Amino acid sequence: TDITSFVAEVANKLDLKRDVQTTEADESNLGFKVGFKSLIGIGVDDKSSNQRVTERYTGTDDFSILEEVLFKTNTVLIVDDMENLSEKALPLRTRLAEIAKNMSDDAINYPNSYAKIVFVGIAATAEQLWEDVQSLKSRLATIKVPYLNNEESHEILANGWKHASLSSTPKQIEHATYISSGIGKVVHDIGQKTGYAAIDEKTLNIEDRHINQAIGDILDVNELDFESIFEKAKNRRKTKTRVRNYVLYVVANSDETGMTSQKILQTINKLRKNAEDLKLNSISPALSALKEMDVLTKDSRNKWSCVDPMFKAYVREHNSELVDPAEL
Structure with a gap:
């Protein structure tokens, strides 16, 4: 993931479209671009008229526009898997830290503002963001998510597969619970990816290989x-x-x-x-x-x-x- 792909993914999720305008200087500075302005439109439903209208947001770059979109819409940006950002993605992490800091500073200009960006990662994630933008530390609220115990993980997996009409054995649930290590995200991913693996084979019976495939996919990133x-x-x-x-x-x-x-x-x-x-x-x-x-x-x-x-x-x-x- 880099800045370009991140912006493209966010724009796609928010149904945003880019419209870039450039301004040329007058004849005395022929051919010299003196500035540019990015415009992004988002389609929203107007409840009073039941019509589709377009809002326009302006800014000097994509991240300043994203900031305005988040403030002016009922939207919270959740950036997951922060711990898996590669070395090539360090500029993106820095920009994310900067937008978080800027939004904290600018929140005073928006009445009834609330948290607009949630970073999900491991403990080191917050420290890395603080290193990128040191003044962010006092503005970033860190919330430690407790581990699930074995009973909770077991119940989530068993109920999830049962509600999806997937059959599994107690031993399979125990193995998936054990590997998940009480990490909520891993419990969810193992359950979901195992189900997908079974359905891809057009079966509702979970096999050991489906669970192993799910575990492999989850750990493959690192x-x-x-x-x-x-x-x-x-x-x-x-x-x-x-x-x-x-x-x-x-x-x-x-x-x-x-x-x-x-x-x-x-x-x-x-x-x-x-x-x-x-x-x-x-x-x-x-x-x-x-x-x-x-x-x-x-x-x-x-x-x-x-x-x-x-x-x-x-x-x-x-x-x-x-x-x-x-x-x-």
């Missing part, structure tokens, strides 16, 4: 990045780095939003069964290493969690590469 991070994080050949495998395995497979170092240690010792119990100082280097790799993060309550929730889902798909199932 597959190469996650694979690279995962390969660096895991190691089977050295004792110390095998401890790191256990640490990553435990954090990724926990249904809690965060785990203390002591809780991680206790869980590892339970997994290792007959092996000698590890001490806290045995896992501290592994935790520090995973933090330096930006794999894990520690919050103010001293609880550890995956930096990217989607990476947690990826790890769950590759558990056997961290810990041999025979050892568990």
